[in-house]
Amino acid sequence: MTAHKTLSARIEQLRHAIAQHDYSYYVLDAPTVPDSEYDRLFNELQTLEQQHPELITADSPTQRVSGQPLDAFQQVQHSVPMLSLGNAFAEQQVLEFARRVEQTLSEQLHWTTETAIEYSCEPKLDGLAVSISYEHGQLVRAATRGDGQTGEDITANVRTIRNVPLKLQGTGWPELLEVRGEVYMPKAGFAELNQRESAAGRKPFANPRNAAAGSLRQLDAKITASRPLEFCCYGTSTAGLTDRHSTTLQQLREWGISISPELQVVKDIQGCLAYYADIGERRMQLPYDIDGVVFKLNSLEQQQLLGFRAREPRWALAYKYAAQEEITELLDVEFQVGRTGAVTPVARLKPVHVGGVMVANATLHNMDEVARLGVMIGDSVIVRRAGDVIPQITQVVLERRPDDARAIDTPRQCPVCGSKVARTQLVRRSKGRQVVSEGAVWRCMGRLSCQAQLQQALLHFVSRRAMDIDGLGEKIIEQLVTRKLVSSPADLYRLTYEQALQLDGFAELSAQNLVTAIAASKQPTLARLIYALGIPDVGEETAKILASAFGSMQRLQRAFPETLLWLPEVGSEVAHEIASFFADRHNQSVLTELAELGVQPSDEGQPDARFQAFTSLPGFIERLHISGVARTNAQRLAEHFKTLEGLFTADWLALSTVERLPKKTAQAVLDFMSEDGQRERVLQLEQQLLEFGMHWDCQRDALQRLPLAEQTWVLTGTLASLTRQEAKVELEKLGARVTGSVSAKTDCVVAGSNAGSKLTRANELGVQVLDEAEFVEKLAELKGQ
Numbered sequence: 001m002t003a004h005k006t007l008s009a010r011i012e013q014l015r016h017a018i019a020q021h022d023y024s025y026y027v028l029d030a031p032t033v034p035d036s037e038y039d040r041l042f043n044e045l046q047t048l049e050q051q052h053p054e055l056i057t058a059d060s061p062t063q064r065v066s067g068q069p070l071d072a073f074q075q076v077q078h079s080v081p082m083l084s085l086g087n088a089f090a091e092q093q094v095l096e097f098a099r100r101v102e103q104t105l106s107e108q109l110h111w112t113t114e115t116a117i118e119y120s121c122e123p124k125l126d127g128l129a130v131s132i133s134y135e136h137g138q139l140v141r142a143a144t145r146g147d148g149q150t151g152e153d154i155t156a157n158v159r160t161i162r163n164v165p166l167k168l169q170g171t172g173w174p175e176l177l178e179v180r181g182e183v184y185m186p187k188a189g190f191a192e193l194n195q196r197e198s199a200a201g202r203k204p205f206a207n208p209r210n211a212a213a214g215s216l217r218q219l220d221a222k223i224t225a226s227r228p229l230e231f232c233c234y235g236t237s238t239a240g241l242t243d244r245h246s247t248t249l250q251q252l253r254e255w256g257i258s259i260s261p262e263l264q265v266v267k268d269i270q271g272c273l274a275y276y277a278d279i280g281e282r283r284m285q286l287p288y289d290i291d292g293v294v295f296k297l298n299s300l301e302q303q304q305l306l307g308f309r310a311r312e313p314r315w316a317l318a319y320k321y322a323a324q325e326e327i328t329e330l331l332d333v334e335f336q337v338g339r340t341g342a343v344t345p346v347a348r349l350k351p352v353h354v355g356g357v358m359v360a361n362a363t364l365h366n367m368d369e370v371a372r373l374g375v376m377i378g379d380s381v382i383v384r385r386a387g388d389v390i391p392q393i394t395q396v397v398l399e400r401r402p403d404d405a406r407a408i409d410t411p412r413q414c415p416v417c418g419s420k421v422a423r424t425q426l427v428r429r430s431k432g433r434q435v436v437s438e439g440a441v442w443r444c445m446g447r448l449s450c451q452a453q454l455q456q457a458l459l460h461f462v463s464r465r466a467m468d469i470d471g472l473g474e475k476i477i478e479q480l481v482t483r484k485l486v487s488s489p490a491d492l493y494r495l496t497y498e499q500a501l502q503l504d505g506f507a508e509l510s511a512q513n514l515v516t517a518i519a520a521s522k523q524p525t526l527a528r529l530i531y532a533l534g535i536p537d538v539g540e541e542t543a544k545i546l547a548s549a550f551g552s553m554q555r556l557q558r559a560f561p562e563t564l565l566w567l568p569e570v571g572s573e574v575a576h577e578i579a580s581f582f583a584d585r586h587n588q589s590v591l592t593e594l595a596e597l598g599v600q601p602s603d604e605g606q607p608d609a610r611f612q613a614f615t616s617l618p619g620f621i622e623r624l625h626i627s628g629v630a631r632t633n634a635q636r637l638a639e640h641f642k643t644l645e646g647l648f649t650a651d652w653l654a655l656s657t658v659e660r661l662p663k664k665t666a667q668a669v670l671d672f673m674s675e676d677g678q679r680e681r682v683l684q685l686e687q688q689l690l691e692f693g694m695h696w697d698c699q700r701d702a703l704q705r706l707p708l709a710e711q712t713w714v715l716t717g718t719l720a721s722l723t724r725q726e727a728k729v730e731l732e733k734l735g736a737r738v739t740g741s742v743s744a745k746t747d748c749v750v751a752g753s754n755a756g757s758k759l760t761r762a763n764e765l766g767v768q769v770l771d772e773a774e775f776v777e778k779l780a781e782l783k784g785q
Contacts, residue, residue: 014045018061034325073152076143080237085318097317098269108305116268118298120246121275122260126209126289127184134177137168160225165256181233185212186287189228206394233257261756292320322356325384333408337416339456340536341443355385362391368440378405419446461489466532467521471514490593526601536577548608557582616696626672628665706735707782717752750775
């Protein structure tokens with residue numbers, strides 16, 4: 001085969017591959033390769049065509065914007081084409097872009113090359129490009145970009161996006177206005193959506209971009225309305241609003257159109273590079289995904305002078321960050337044992353650069369995730385890394401699966417100690433009966449006899465956010481376990497100066513410092529001690545809730561799973577894990593030994609008022625899971641019998657007098673109450689709620705007296721004097737409920753620097769807004785009351 005034919009074949013192969021990826025990405029919303037792989041293919045094709053222009057054809061992907069409209073939507077013709085942007089992946093490409101801009105403008109306007117050129121800069125959101133049209137200030141149409149010439153009519157769906165105004169604000173807008181921008185899904189909303197999808201037994205979305213695209217293309221607008229989508233405008237096709245891109249966006253903002261809070265105007269290309277570096281440093285803290293930044297000539301006159309290529313403007317450039325996703329090969333899967341005994345599959349990968357870091361390992365979470373992905377050893381997989389997050393496999397490229405791909409099997413013995421590996425069991429109560437189901441985690445049953453579990457449990461126990469014992473690093477813990485000086489957390493407090501002196505690398509001073517540091521940790525806060533115990537599924541926030549709700553370790557140890565379920569952030573699985581942990585004899589022994597050795601929380605006392613008296617009799621009856629007793633019938637029973645004692649002493653005649661209670665439900669109540677031990681179990685639970693101050697008859701005055709009781713607050717932006725989590729804790733101590741979204745029911749919004757759409761929404765609704773200085777002053781004032 002001649003070189004020319006080989007080149008033609010490669011070009012045709014690239015065109016076919018790009019067309020297939022376009023179809024998967026734009027039409028099916030199911031990309032088969034990461035953006036970095038697509039960019040490589042496109043750039044290779046573009047380079048070959050530039051070197052051999054005689055091989056360019058009209059149907060080449062380089063000669064048009066990618067994508068096709070879906071048949072399920074009505075097609076819309078764009079009055080002005082929606083074009084893509086040229087991409088840069090290195091600083092030299094950006095400088096070359098600037099050189100071309102300067103050269104063209106100097107020729108057109110007779111400038112010198114020293115003349116500064118103003119650029120408008122903003123993040124490149126990772127979502128779906130849309131066009132929204134307004135007539136006489138009213139939203140009349142919205143469309144996807146499609147192939148750039150023709151898109152899909154998604155007006156009904158876009159109308160459901162909260163930050164898209166149905167009517168423009170103010171005055172002065174033109175009779176016809178078309179704005180263009182990105183519909184995306186914020187990180188927090190994406191996480192919440194995937195939690196809902198998983199809870200409903202549906203497959204979670206791979207990333208926010210896929211979630212946004214899938215949500216926007218729903219045929220039922222009600223589904224779109226349930227998704228946390230947002231819109232950010234990056235331009236308009238309507239001419240003559242102002243003479244600058246940035247001032248045009250500010251004008252659109254005044255009319256109620258959301259624009260990027262990161263929009264910035266710089267004087268030259270060096271300013272663009274500085275902007276790129278600044279956003280790159282803050283990228284992972286942004287509330288949304290971006291894959292680069294966009295530079296545009298700020299002067300609209302200059303934009304017109306430069307004009308367009310076939311598929312992109314000459315006056316704009318997208319400078320992309322290192323790829324967050326890459327394709328690589330899954331070489332093997334190994335299993336690691338964590339501090340709770342969880343046996344976790346870890347993917348061993350053919351090393352690949354992802355997000356600027358060489359990645360050779362990725363988490364597979366658990367065997368349910370392995371099954372969901374359908375991944376096999378030998379597969380080509382897409383690996384995603386976002387900031388410091390552990391790399392994870394998000395997708396299998398099935399068309400690349402080799403014939404010798406091997407299934408991933410769950411180990412039956414612990415890879416460290418050889419003990420049995422068993423699947424966790426979830427215990428729930430449903431319709432008055434105990435229901436046992438399988439959990440997602442497999443655990444080694446060796447407990448602390450397993451060296452991996454013991455070492456990890458000790459490392460967690462002494463960590464900075466737990467008991468905070470300085471000087472006990474991984475190598476020291478390993479020596480203590482290997483030499484059998486420590487077999488539980490309690491043994492740390494038995495460690496002597498003489499024993500510490502025998503450790504490798506220890507002299508008299510370091511040995512004394514270690515023993516002193518251990519002794520100094522004997523009075524942690526209750527939340528720290530709970531967290532240090534390493535209870536499965538109990539992180540720092542849950543530990544704080546448990547400490548506040550119960551006030552003492554003794555009360556927490558005695559808490560029934562049903563009692564735990566009344567707490568925020570504690571579901572049935574977590575409640576089961578907590579109750580099982582404290583029911584374990586070994587754990588009970590360790591806690592007893594810790595207390596005998598003087599480890600005592602410094603803040604034990606009465607439960608926090610915020611957790612008192614937040615149950616209700618109707619809610620309690622509903623949670624008994626009696627067949628046919630949901631909210632309405634639970635309310636009827638509570639109103640009729642007033643107390644649990646009254647309900648449990650009722651007979652058929654008494655139940656038949658309950659207004660509008662179905663006979664079938666009355667019989668179900670009788671059957672429930674007649675079961676062996678049922679009455680005793682329920683009354684014991686009621687007694688515990690009374691004892692812990694969580695009963696409906698307990699005084700609510702303490703909670704009601706808190707200055708921000710029943711108020712809803714929202715935090716947005718970056719706070720300098722304290723973290724948002726610290727601010728949330730302070731507000732909750734004062735009785736406030738802190739939520740993630742602004743509504744008409746919001747009482748106050750705290751806006752730090754770089755506040756975005758939540759601040760805009762608050763202003764639209766007339767909600768009170770405090771800046772950081774005002775917020776800090778308000779906290780001090782309320783604490784002093």
